[in-house]
Amino acid sequence: MARWSGPLVAGALVAALTGYGAIAYAPDLLMAAAIRRVAAGGFNRFAHSPLATAASRQIVRPSPDLAYSACPYDISRGSLLIHAVPVAAPYWSLSIFDSRTNAVFVRNGGQAWGKPFAVAITHPGRSVPTGYKRVDVVGDRGIALVRILVVDRGAFPGLDAARRATVCELR
Amino acid sequence: MRAWARYLIGTVAGAALGLGGAVYVLRSAALGNNVVIGPWATGQTFGSVAADPYTRAVVALKGLLALPAQEARYYTAARDSAGAPIEGRCRYRITGAALPAAWWSLTAYDPDGYLVPNAAGRYSVAGAAFPDGGKAGWTILLAPTAPPPGETAAWLPSGGIARVELTLRTYLPSDGGRGNPGADILPKITREAC
Numbered sequence: 001m002a003r004w005s006g007p008l009v010a011g012a013l014v015a016a017l018t019g020y021g022a023i024a025y026a027p028d029l030l031m032a033a034a035i036r037r038v039a040a041g042g043f044n045r046f047a048h049s050p051l052a053t054a055a056s057r058q059i060v061r062p063s064p065d066l067a068y069s070a071c072p073y074d075i076s077r078g079s080l081l082i083h084a085v086p087v088a089a090p091y092w093s094l095s096i097f098d099s100r101t102n103a104v105f106v107r108n109g110g111q112a113w114g115k116p117f118a119v120a121i122t123h124p125g126r127s128v129p130t131g132y133k134r135v136d137v138v139g140d141r142g143i144a145l146v147r148i149l150v151v152d153r154g155a156f157p158g159l160d161a162a163r164r165a166t167v168c169e170l171r
Numbered sequence: 172m173r174a175w176a177r178y179l180i181g182t183v184a185g186a187a188l189g190l191g192g193a194v195y196v197l198r199s200a201a202l203g204n205n206v207v208i209g210p211w212a213t214g215q216t217f218g219s220v221a222a223d224p225y226t227r228a229v230v231a232l233k234g235l236l237a238l239p240a241q242e243a244r245y246y247t248a249a250r251d252s253a254g255a256p257i258e259g260r261c262r263y264r265i266t267g268a269a270l271p272a273a274w275w276s277l278t279a280y281d282p283d284g285y286l287v288p289n290a291a292g293r294y295s296v297a298g299a300a301f302p303d304g305g306k307a308g309w310t311i312l313l314a315p316t317a318p319p320p321g322e323t324a325a326w327l328p329s330g331g332i333a334r335v336e337l338t339l340r341t342y343l344p345s346d347g348g349r350g351n352p353g354a355d356i357l358p359k360i361t362r363e364a365c
Contacts, residue, residue, distance in 0.1 A: 003174070007181030014182045018189025019196075024224045026197060027231035034235055052286060054294070059235055060284030061338060064294035065276050090274055091342050095238060101231050102222075103239050108343070145236055149274065149342070151299050 039072035044170040069146040071168035076140040079122035085165035091149035099139025211246040240348030251360040259332035261365040262314040267358035272341035289328035
């Protein structure tokens, strides 16, 4: 049995390191997979999803009360400029998630006083156009997400049209 | 057996154990189990740089793109107030008080985090479903079938699936996300029948 004490210790050490590594890197892997799913229609453009149903699989735990618009970004070749236009809903927000799942920027409709605003997702050292709120992120890829509370599903067509005023583009 | 072979077996078994253990731990975790209030679990570092690796991994698996605390609080429950798993075939009465937020809703999910299929196409009940936004108290029936006539509680279909997980979202919490409502404020989940 003594001949196995070394391998057992080595195995325990490898188990601990592998377990920690899997937990530490799971967010990156899951975020990368989510970005790929959301970016099925392309990067650096908003995709406006219908209200979530039991068939929705793009993200886990979608809220059926929210209309989601996602701009999966890839800023390896430039900065992403977002022109955000809050819509008339009890809750509206723009949030930006980096490749590590951090919400690096959030502004809701109340904070924006219901007025349009501009955000640039970029890396340190890059310049952004005047008038844009600069958001430096870790990694090239992430997701900018607009959430709109839809209290009455009957009102969704109007909100769906209004939310398309929010756009993102790589420059 | 040669020594190198024993070490190879040990390290391969260790890697498998570590990887399998991590997957098991993450899959069996509730979204946000840093803070437990009655049957509800939550965390205050969702989406935050301050999140520890475990919290970050659980959120990535079970609530990716969750908003930070000042914007929204998420409370999840996989068990009722008596500690038993929430089963889709059973009927539960969920009772709550006024929630300190601008808006709230309760949603039913399957264990993978997807909305529960049901013929009514109803996946959540929001505070707005109650006459005063639920400020005077509210009741939701989580059940596979619609409540009988005369029942005043709002119905949240459970679809009859084996296990149901609930998520209570409170948007724009009145304390700016710095704290949590007490167990007397968060909803009680009482099994009525199976």
